Amino acid sequence: MHILLLPFGSAGDVFPFIWLGRHLMARGHRVTMITACLFEDQARRAGLNFVSLGEKEEFEAMIRDPRIWKLGIGTKVVFEFAAKSVEPYLAAIESCGKVDLMLAPVTAFGARLAREKHGIPLITVHLQPAVFLSVHETPLLHPAMRVLRAMPVWFKRALFSLPNPVDLFALPKVRRICEVNGVKPPRSLWREWWDSPDGVLALFPEWFAAPQPDWPTNLLQWTFPLEDLAKEQPLSTELQIFLAAGEKPVVFTPGSANVQASRFFAVAAQAVAQVGCRAVFVTREPKQVPPSLPDNILTVEYAPFSTLLKQASVFVHHGGIGTMSQAFAAGVPQLIMHMAHDQPDNANRVERLGAGISLSVRQFTSKRVADELKRLLGQTAMREAAAKCADRISKAPDMDVLMRWIEERIRR
Template sequence: MSHILLLPFGTSGSVLPFIWLGRLLLRRGHRVTMITARIHEKLAIRAGLEFVAVGNDAVEEMLSDPNLWRLGHGSKVAYQHAGRATIDYVDAIEAVIAREGMPDVMLAPMICFGARLMRERRRIPLVSVHLYPMMFVSPYEVPLVIPVFRWLRLLPLWARKAYLALPNPLDVFALPAVWKCCSANGVTRPLSLWRQWWHSPDGVLALFPEWFSKPRPDWPQNLLQWNFPLEDMAREQPLEAALMGFLKAGEKPVLFTAGTGHFHAEKFFATAAALTLKLGCRAVFLTSKTSQVPADLPSSIFVAAYAPFSTLLPHASVFVHHGGIGTIGQSLAAGIPQLVVDMALDQHDNAERVVHLGVGLSIRASRFSIERALPLLQRCLSDQEMRLKAQEYAARIRANRDAGPMVEWLEGKFMTAR
């Protein structure tokens, strides 16, 4: 039996794919421990994983910062807090080693810098787990990191290569804390997280299908590209009786969410409420902070703190959301049109891909108003070609649910006995 460490960093949308991986590995008889922020402990324990909390509150502080969801600021905020969390992940991994010996492999996103540091210090194999295509910044397909990157695509290939060879400005927000931790642990400091620590030499797992983002010539050679991890804890948390009653009481509602980690979405929900009233349709608002929704909503709008998408979306007509990759994957699996209100981080690139597939439309959060969003939402509700295209991709996802080959790839490459 191998011992695997899962080391996600971020919102529950960033943690659920690792729970999916953990469940698969548990079924194969492996021991699985998740190391992350304490706010995710209940999720991990309910999924049957062992859990170790990191010793600081970097994730909670990151989620409380409204700049996380602002265009041009989100990545800076994420890097700052991820850099600060490096020492916390290192200490947590070292504590596991002191109690139980060396783990066999670590699975972590690039932004968990502590995992990469421990690979260098302890020689523990590390698989980089990339959840969305923006993690592959390639001149052959320049991702929409920020909207102005569209101009970069107009340049010839040599110019795109030259531009992307420049230093990554985000490095400066994380490197000081990473360097300090490297010095304390006798690890050579990376000159660039972007150049040296982006993809693990041991292996890279991309959890999105090729039809969502085709592999490019400069992607890592030691990579396996798989499908969306559609984990939402539906087995542990069925739809609430009150929500089920609402869904059965009338026509399919429009579903709105700004993401589980967005604690500053008052404007989003105010606009959503106005759109719903304008259209005369029913709606479900999902937010972990229900104080964000307007007071005195009509009975045609139901507010819930959480509901598993895999069981809720079949009851919805259209999904209006922030563009998180997990939300997009669930929307595609449900086969319903999407209106993406992209805010920051990977969401601009994800939104563009939704539009390219023909399964939805997008509008930047800064432009999300009743006047601009109303015709887009009306089209999502009425466009039968869009709905048929969404159902086509849902069928593709259903046809590729067996994750056995992916687990075997992990086992064959990394989980041999020490």
């Protein structure tokens, strides 16, 4: 069968689809990925066919928009970009010839349009529990939602019946594109297009987010897809030498798509100096890192976390779901500086598991980070909680069950 994968976003959004692609190809299916051209090399290294979506400059413009990491505002930027991508997605899908199944996140609205226009089965893939706006366990998308969580179910149900931000930011453009393509436009993207009728796949385990009564009934909940191309991209020689030369370092990363992290690394360098530990800074743009760092700090552009974190003492990051799950798998305590999108909710769940500490951008100061690092390095409780998470992940479910469930959507 010919299966299309249509991720939307940064490496943390794309790598899980590469993980799915590897397993689908092992079952004998032909797999094509359609996403930003920035990820063509990674997809082809994994053996996937690839169709480029748009120009590199378009994706770079989105991640370089200073609003992208602002709480609340960043969501607007993402959904506006998602709406602009509907027609390129649809054109790319239609260029692939016969397609038997699509797997895509909710933000790939072009995939849902292709389902309605051509009748191609679609599985909606949710990578984080924050996308389930449940009245029973409401995600923490904003600090103010801590108050909302305590409200009765009837109040939240009434509140969620009001216009949703995704409809305000993306629906008008999506409706116009639907009309051009002869497809009945949805009245609400959130209520009608959020979850595909053909199947919904949640790629996170129940111990991280338990299923709720108002989640979709056609859902399969799995575990974290721990894909980071470690087979294709081993640790650099320089990094291996650094790791072997002393105690386990603290690893810092603001996320693969974050090119506005100068303050993050400035604070990190100051905190490392106060603690007196070793550190590895991971960033796609090393120019964000302060110049003339001491020998106890090494900067690298990329390192597979599944390999690197096994040799780390603490992991300091932004709270992206892919990055966080690699920390769980390695059993490393986490210090999270959450900014926007699903990050506050992910960070809150890490804290509830006792496996890490959550800080806002404002709280992320050199003194606070140094104090929390000392706490994480010296406290056994969080290390034990992190090790428990690693043990849970190691008990992976039978992949054959997931593959057969996906293949059943094809037959339907």
